[in-house]
Amino acid sequence: MTFQTGAPSGVPLADFIHCPRCGAASLSSVEERAVGCPACGFKFYFNCATAVAALLFYRGRLVLGVRAKEPRKGMLDMPGGFVEFDETAEEALRREILEELNLAITQPAYLLSAPNEYVYAGILYKTTDLFFVCEANDISAIKAGDDVADYRLVAPSGLDPQTLAFPSARAALRRLLELPRRPGEG
Numbered sequence: 812m813t814f815q816t817g818a819p820s821g822v823p824l825a826d827f828i829h830c831p832r833c834g835a836a837s838l839s840s841v842e843e844r845a846v847g848c849p850a851c852g853f854k855f856y857f858n859c860a861t862a863v864a865a866l867l868f869y870r871g872r873l874v875l876g877v878r879a880k881e882p883r884k885g886m887l888d889m890p891g892g893f894v895e896f897d898e899t900a901e902e903a904l905r906r907e908i909l910e911e912l913n914l915a916i917t918q919p920a921y922l923l924s925a926p927n928e929y930v931y932a933g934i935l936y937k938t939t940d941l942f943f944v945c946e947a948n949d950i951s952a953i954k955a956g957d958d959v960a961d962y963r964l965v966a967p968s969g970l971d972p973q974t975l976a977f978p979s980a981r982a983a984l985r986r987l988l989e990l991p992r993r994p995g996e997g
């Protein structure tokens with residue numbers, strides 16, 4: 812499956828010119844995901860960043876955030892974010908949902924992964940987005956925070972995929988709609 816976001820692809824060479832070890836203006840692409848310095852042998856890999864997102868249900872509806880920041884400010888997004896160093900994907904999911912919506916969740920169940928591109932401050936980050944299905948039993952304490960401006964509760968079958976900020980989330984929604992049974996549906 813190919814995901815097109817209109818963002819540039821590959822190593823952001825224009826932003827990496829000088830070698831951070833020897834200072835020579837010599838960095839060049841030595842592999843698809845790496846830059847290297849011929850003067851001193853320095854080599855740096857641009858690895859995929861791991862990100863998580865939740866198809867978070869409350870009483871059969873998806874809880875979605877409204878993005879507060881660029882990229883895709885104002886569009887709908889599944890709650891989630893980048894996995895920190897030394898953190899599990901499940902821990903990252905719980906942390907992000909607490910930060911963004913002030914909600915506790917049930918045990919997350921893995922759904923699928925999808926590649927994504929995230930441009931922040933002019934730099935392209937390639938990500939591997941991991942999607943989990945989970946539920947909130949109680950949303951009385953819900954409160955938008957962090958990089959979420961507001962939230963929406965939407966029936967998944969009525970959700971227009973084009974209102975989702977990222978193609979990876981659209982893929983997750985498609986997979987969800989193929990499931991024989993979704994949380995909160997008897």
Ligand SMILES: [Zn+2]
Nearest residue numbers: 830833848851
């Ligand atoms: Zn160097």
